Amino acid sequence: MTKTNILMGDETGEIGLKTRAEKTKLIAAAGVGNFLEIFDFTVYSFFAAIIGRVFFPTDNPLASLLIAVSVFGVGFLMRPLGSIIIGAYADRRGRKSAMLLTIILMAVGGALIGFAPPYESIGWAAPLMIVLGRLLQGFSAGGEIGAATTLLMESAGKNERGFFVSWQFIGQGLSSMCGALFGAGLTYYLSEEALHSWGWRVPFIFGLLIIPVGLYIRAHINETFIGAEQSGKDSGHNPIKELLSNHFRPFIIAIFMVMPMTLLMYIMVFYMPTYLKTVTDMDPTMSYMISAATSIVMIIFALLAGLACDRLDKRKPFALAIIVVGLVSSWLSFEFVTQFWPFFISLLVAIASLGALLTTGLLIIMEAFPRSVRASATAMTYGIGVTIFGGTAQIVVTWLLDITNKNPMAPFWYLGVMMVVAFIAYAIFKEERYV
Numbered sequence: 001m002t003k004t005n006i007l008m009g010d011e012t013g014e015i016g017l018k019t020r021a022e023k024t025k026l027i028a029a030a031g032v033g034n035f036l037e038i039f040d041f042t043v044y045s046f047f048a049a050i051i052g053r054v055f056f057p058t059d060n061p062l063a064s065l066l067i068a069v070s071v072f073g074v075g076f077l078m079r080p081l082g083s084i085i086i087g088a089y090a091d092r093r094g095r096k097s098a099m100l101l102t103i104i105l106m107a108v109g110g111a112l113i114g115f116a117p118p119y120e121s122i123g124w125a126a127p128l129m130i131v132l133g134r135l136l137q138g139f140s141a142g143g144e145i146g147a148a149t150t151l152l153m154e155s156a157g158k159n160e161r162g163f164f165v166s167w168q169f170i171g172q173g174l175s176s177m178c179g180a181l182f183g184a185g186l187t188y189y190l191s192e193e194a195l196h197s198w199g200w201r202v203p204f205i206f207g208l209l210i211i212p213v214g215l216y217i218r219a220h221i222n223e224t225f226i227g228a229e230q231s232g233k234d235s236g237h238n239p240i241k242e243l244l245s246n247h248f249r250p251f252i253i254a255i256f257m258v259m260p261m262t263l264l265m266y267i268m269v270f271y272m273p274t275y276l277k278t279v280t281d282m283d284p285t286m287s288y289m290i291s292a293a294t295s296i297v298m299i300i301f302a303l304l305a306g307l308a309c310d311r312l313d314k315r316k317p318f319a320l321a322i323i324v325v326g327l328v329s330s331w332l333s334f335e336f337v338t339q340f341w342p343f344f345i346s347l348l349v350a351i352a353s354l355g356a357l358l359t360t361g362l363l364i365i366m367e368a369f370p371r372s373v374r375a376s377a378t379a380m381t382y383g384i385g386v387t388i389f390g391g392t393a394q395i396v397v398t399w400l401l402d403i404t405n406k407n408p409m410a411p412f413w414y415l416g417v418m419m420v421v422a423f424i425a426y427a428i429f430k431e432e433r434y435v
Helices: 020-046 048-055 061-077 079-093 095-114 125-154 161-189 192-197 199-220 239-246 248-270 272-279 284-309 316-335 340-367 371-403 410-428
Strands: none
Touching: 020 048, 020 061, 020 095, 020 125, 020 161, 020 199, 020 248, 048 061, 048 125, 048 192, 048 199, 048 272, 061 079, 061 125, 061 371, 079 095, 079 125, 079 239, 079 371, 095 125, 095 199, 125 161, 125 340, 125 371, 161 199, 161 248, 161 284, 161 340, 192 199, 239 248, 239 371, 248 272, 248 284, 248 316, 248 340, 248 371, 248 410, 272 284, 272 371, 284 316, 284 340, 316 340, 316 410, 340 371, 371 410
C-alpha cells in the first residue's frame, strides 16, 4: 500500500499550501470533482417533468411531475446516512479517500439513471432503477460536502479559508449552469419526441466523467488530516459520538443555518425552470437560460463572499445581512414573475445572496468545530439540513401550486417563513475559529 502524503501544520496548527501550483492543483481537483458530483445529483431536477412522463406516466402531467420530484426527494433520504458514514470515514481515514468513495458511488447512481429503459419497455423495473440511482446519489452527496470542503479549508492559510471554501460552491454553480445549458440546448435543438426518448439522458452520461477525475484526485493531491494517525486518539475513536456528546447544541443550530442556502438553491435555481413553465407561458429554452445566468451570478458572489470573509473579524453580521437581502429579493421575484425585467433583476439579487451565503454560512459552521470532528460535523449538518429542507422543497412548492390553482406566490409562502427561522438560527449561533 502506498504511503499517503499528509500536509503538516506550523507551530500554530495552520497548514496552508505554500505555492501557487499546489493551490491551483487542489482547487482544480476538488472543484472539478465536486462540479461533476453535484451535476449528476441536481441535473435530475432540470429534467424532472420529462422523467415523470417517461418513468411515471399518468393522465395528469402535474401528477407525473409530483411523483418525479418525490423521487428526487428520495435521494435526500440517504444523505444523512451518507453524511454519517462517509463523514466519520473522512475524520478517521482521511478526506481524500472519502472523496474518492463518494465519486465512485455517484458515478454508479448516474449510470443507473442515464441508462434505465423507459416504463413502457420493462414496466415497474424502470422506475425502480431510477429510485436506486437516486439513493446511491444521495448517499454519495451526503458525504461529499464534508470531505471535499474540509479538505479545501484545511489546506488554506489563516486568511485564505473563505477563498478556498468558495471553490466548493463555484463548482456547484458551474454544475447548475451546465445543467441549465444542457436543458436549453437539448430543448432547442431536439424535437419533443427525441428529447423524451434519448435527449434527457445526455447530461447523465456526461456526468460519468467523474470517474477519471476521481482517479486524478486520489493520485495527485495531499491529505490534510487522518484522525487515526494525527488526533492522538486510539483507532477506535468515534467522531460521531464526540460530535454529539461535546458539540450537540451548535450541531443542531447549524442544521437550521443550512436551511436558507438549500431552500434558495433548490427553489430559486433548480426548480425555477419547472416553476416558470408551470405558471407562465415562457419558452422552455428561455427558462433554462435564466437558470444558467443565475448560476453565473452565484459563482461570482460565492467567490466575492469568500474574499470578504478573509478580511472580516466577525462573519456572522455579514451572514445576517445576506439573509435579509435574500428574503426581500426572493419575495420580489415571485411578486413580479409575470413581468420579465423586474422578475429577472430580483432573481439575480436573490441568487447573489445565495452565493454569498453558501460560502459565508458554511465557513462559519466549519470553523465552529475542531478538526477531529470537522468532516463529520460539516457532512451531517449539511446532509441533514438538505434532506429536511432541500429534499422536500420541490414537493412542497409543487403541492402548494397545485392546491392554490397555480398561484405564483405559493412557493414564497414556504420560503419566506423558513428564511425568518434561519435568521434566528444565525443570530443565536456562537461564532468560533478552530484551527
